[in-house]
Amino acid sequence: MSTEALLLSLRLSATVSILLLALALPLAYGLAFSTWRGKFLLESVVALPLVLPPTVLGFYALVAMGPRGPLGKLWQSLFSHPLAFTFTGLVLASMLYSLPFAVQPLVASFESLDRRLLDASAVLGADRARTFLRIILPLAWPGVLTALVLSFAHTLGEFGVVLMVGGNLPGITRTVSIDIYDRVQALDYTAAHQTALLLLLISFVVLSIVYGVNRRVWSPWPAK
Amino acid sequence: MLNVKIRKQFRSNGAQPFALDVAASFSPGFTVLFGPSGAGKSTLLDCIAGLQQPDSGEIRVGEKVFFDAAADLSIPPQRRELAYVFQSLALFPHLSVEQNIRYGLSRLSFSEQTERSITAAKSFRIEKLLSRRPAELSGGEKQRVALARALVTRPRVLLLDEPLTGLDSSLRRSILEDLHAWNGANRIPILYVTHNREEVDAIGERVVTLVNGRVQESGAPSAVLDAPRSVELAHAAGFENTLPAVVVEHRPADGVMRVSLDHAACEIEIPLGDAAPGSEVRVAIRAGDILVATELPHFLSARNILPGTLESLETRGTMVALRVKAGTIFQVHVTPGAVRALDLSPGLLVWLVIKTHSCHLVR
Numbered sequence: 001m002s003t004e005a006l007l008l009s010l011r012l013s014a015t016v017s018i019l020l021l022a023l024a025l026p027l028a029y030g031l032a033f034s035t036w037r038g039k040f041l042l043e044s045v046v047a048l049p050l051v052l053p054p055t056v057l058g059f060y061a062l063v064a065m066g067p068r069g070p071l072g073k074l075w076q077s078l079f080s081h082p083l084a085f086t087f088t089g090l091v092l093a094s095m096l097y098s099l100p101f102a103v104q105p106l107v108a109s110f111e112s113l114d115r116r117l118l119d120a121s122a123v124l125g126a127d128r129a130r131t132f133l134r135i136i137l138p139l140a141w142p143g144v145l146t147a148l149v150l151s152f153a154h155t156l157g158e159f160g161v162v163l164m165v166g167g168n169l170p171g172i173t174r175t176v177s178i179d180i181y182d183r184v185q186a187l188d189y190t191a192a193h194q195t196a197l198l199l200l201l202i203s204f205v206v207l208s209i210v211y212g213v214n215r216r217v218w219s220p221w222p223a224k
Numbered sequence: 225m226l227n228v229k230i231r232k233q234f235r236s237n238g239a240q241p242f243a244l245d246v247a248a249s250f251s252p253g254f255t256v257l258f259g260p261s262g263a264g265k266s267t268l269l270d271c272i273a274g275l276q277q278p279d280s281g282e283i284r285v286g287e288k289v290f291f292d293a294a295a296d297l298s299i300p301p302q303r304r305e306l307a308y309v310f311q312s313l314a315l316f317p318h319l320s321v322e323q324n325i326r327y328g329l330s331r332l333s334f335s336e337q338t339e340r341s342i343t344a345a346k347s348f349r350i351e352k353l354l355s356r357r358p359a360e361l362s363g364g365e366k367q368r369v370a371l372a373r374a375l376v377t378r379p380r381v382l383l384l385d386e387p388l389t390g391l392d393s394s395l396r397r398s399i400l401e402d403l404h405a406w407n408g409a410n411r412i413p414i415l416y417v418t419h420n421r422e423e424v425d426a427i428g429e430r431v432v433t434l435v436n437g438r439v440q441e442s443g444a445p446s447a448v449l450d451a452p453r454s455v456e457l458a459h460a461a462g463f464e465n466t467l468p469a470v471v472v473e474h475r476p477a478d479g480v481m482r483v484s485l486d487h488a489a490c491e492i493e494i495p496l497g498d499a500a501p502g503s504e505v506r507v508a509i510r511a512g513d514i515l516v517a518t519e520l521p522h523f524l525s526a527r528n529i530l531p532g533t534l535e536s537l538e539t540r541g542t543m544v545a546l547r548v549k550a551g552t553i554f555q556v557h558v559t560p561g562a563v564r565a566l567d568l569s570p571g572l573l574v575w576l577v578i579k580t581h582s583c584h585l586v587r
Contacts, residue, residue: 119275120314122301124328124377134327138318 002195004171005179009156012087012175016094017152020102023095024147028106029132050100058164061093065165085167090175093165094155101150109143110136146210153206157199226250226381226413230271230281230291244268244278244437252411254427256418258449259434260460265417266311268434269383272415273308274301285380285413306381307374311389313366315358321345321369322354328377344376348402364395371399375406382414393422400426419460424449433457451584455506458586464511464555466586471501480527480580483507490551492528492578497585508584511557515577516546518566528578536570537563544568550576 031043049057064071065083075083083089121131159177166173176195183192229247244264257265270276272283277298283291291298316324325341345351348368358366367387388396416427424431424445432442435456441448452458455466469483484491499505532550544563546556554576
């Protein structure tokens, strides 16, 4: 089993889930509370990574981040090193890939809030920021936790996007799932199995936490 | 003084289009907003609070303009300085009673917040509950907390949307007394939505009736609700019978007129109203205002005695609802004791006795 690959994956997942939460909170707020008619377009964009093959997503991410892509060029001029095949590039692509897993639990928990609580807060003089911090966030915390945990777990298990954008550089972009793939290619089934089993256990524990905390938020199973 | 003159059209989604179209002034003290459900009472309160935007018109409290469509002005709810107690109360479930009450006082210093919230808690007798969460309160306690949270902000206007539903009448009376005491000390316009007749009588001062988004009547509760002038209002005010009728003749000397019910199946006498002979009207009669006799009664002052057949009986708590066919179908409410004494059962021939002044002309 490759400890280096596992540590890299954990670091990637932690970075992605925290950065993603910062991005997903305002996005989910907009999707849940805005009355904008074109909202469905934004919803579709957010949900795209759910249906696209990871290779398609990874392909476009690679093109954008490559030395001739818009993002890659910008990055090169700002930091004078390329973006593709780096840890940062991997973080960006993984954020895109796990976006729906962070946004959807938040939207669901925001939408399930009693709107009259928000009305009451407004009538009592609280501006939007205060309502968000004092009422929405504390009441939607199971959704926040679900978003964190699901994007962590989803990033931990990704393969296609990583392979397209990150390649296979040990310690930089070689994550557990790629490590498993390499071991199988090398017919080292024992090592592959050890890592696979560990990943299976982590995923199971993580999902148990989510569903144990709140079954209603974004669960594929019917409510109790 | 709260002045409201607004119009708001709702797009019809299959159902009938609905428009709220209200012009009314509410002076300091209680005004009861009364009307059937769906009449637009909560929408009106939401517009006054700034939670919904009217299409046109103006809302003012004294000199302060809340909303003026012509000037494209709408003060956000945060700055209207009013208090609103919702039907669901909307207590913040994750905050303690004290934190709930303090919530609207964030602009004050901490010591001022404490002082004011303790005073408010005392005036609604919840000072012992300050550390509890809403889930640990009884229904009446929650209502008191919601009132304290609203009034601690010293609002210019108080909006109450059925704040006391689901409470038994003694608890309701005690909360209303506290509210009355508060109103005595702080005279501001209070709009109180209810369709509970008992609350209307306990609050008293004025009633404004809203039907289909429009103000229909306003005045003293007894004048407005004991003689409702529309069918919707009659239903909301607890008139179980609203019977289609045609005016037959006026008898001005007696102050009455005769109307025929249900295609001339029977005739009754009602107080003289402004409907010409031949015109179609409705007659509203409370089910509890009709007497039942099993023999033709003699020597009675009541002018309407109709023979009929008892079709069905249905016990509802301590009251029995009868359906009697006497030309048309009448709903009659009697006590279980009356059912036993008269041995009432379906198929029995009965006489219905209705006083002239128990009949109300509605449109």
